[in-house]
Amino acid sequence: MKYKRILVTGSAGFIGFHLCRRILERYSDVEIIGIDNMNKYYNPVLKEMRNNILKKHENYTFLKLDFSHYDRLVENLKDRDIDLIVHLGAQPGVRYSLKDPWAYERSNLLGTLNIFEFARRFNIDKVVYASSSSVYGGNKKIPFSEDDRTDYPISLYAATKKANELMAYTYHHLYGIEMVGLRFFTVYGEWGRPDMAYFKFAKSILLGKPIDVYNYGKMERDFTYISDVVDGIVSSMERSFNYEIFNLGNSKPVKLMYFIELLERYLGKTVKKNLLPMQEGEVVVTYADLRKSRELLDYNPKVSIEEGLRRFCNWFLENKEWILKL
């Protein structure tokens, strides 16, 4: 790894945790400074548990910090000789952005501006940041390619992610910072996010509760297993670019009903399904075109939905005592 002191924002989050763990396990000469505000959008006990695993590594330093406060960011990080930022911290979730849009304004707009300003002020050459497949909105043309128009976000969450890509371009143009945006497609796996549908489904299946299935189950998602996403992030850190955006998906959309069937199979129980109409802000299909990521990142997702869900369900079953209380 050509970078030696990496700032990872959202390090106690799902993707941040897996990325930090990968780097700490594979590169003994790399130090990570992780920041997270441990907010309560979903149960912070899970964030604490992930963070405790990371803290066992001597090359991991954790600071509980909210990056929507610029002065605190500067005060705590200015003398730390950071040579790369991987900005994964954000207010995620499409549905919640209809309830509390200000949380998205603070973390995703102001927070990301603060991170980019910090990079400019302290001469950090490169920022890798999280975008989302949700920027493709209701696009009809599939698979979604990085060249497609993304001017019609259908949730505020998507609008903030699109705004991040535009802000990144400006910081690249004005200050020459290398900016790499990664559009993740429905990432799932062990230590995942309890607010996401697959996690809620697994919980309900084990508790014997019915699940809400929107658009009467007629949806497809390009589910991407966490280790494949981490491969893509690491590759985007190691290669040099100017300003780029990459899809990190699986390019194999899965029908929601088949997905639920797999969960039932690996958890060993069936579930009652409440078939409901489509929810505001959601899209019917996500499907990543990976030609650019394959070519420039050598990105090649390896874990099938069957294998990924089998691993997730095994982890879930082994830890169900505490997971079911989340």
Ligand SMILES: NC(=O)c1ccc[n+]([C@@H]2O[C@H](COP(=O)([O-])OP(=O)(O)OC[C@H]3O[C@@H](n4cnc5c(N)ncnc54)[C@H](O)[C@@H]3O)[C@@H](O)[C@H]2O)c1
């Ligand atoms: N998981 C997915 O399927 C998915 C899909 C598309 C995009 N993304 C994006 O990937 C990134 C990581 O997502 P994740 O799934 O790991 O989510 P996560 O919620 O598990 O992780 C994000 C972390 O950021 C922290 N955070 C939020 N606001 C903060 C602030 N103001 N200051 C400091 N820390 C703050 C949270 O406490 C959380 O631990 C996010 O930018 C998300 O929008 C995720």
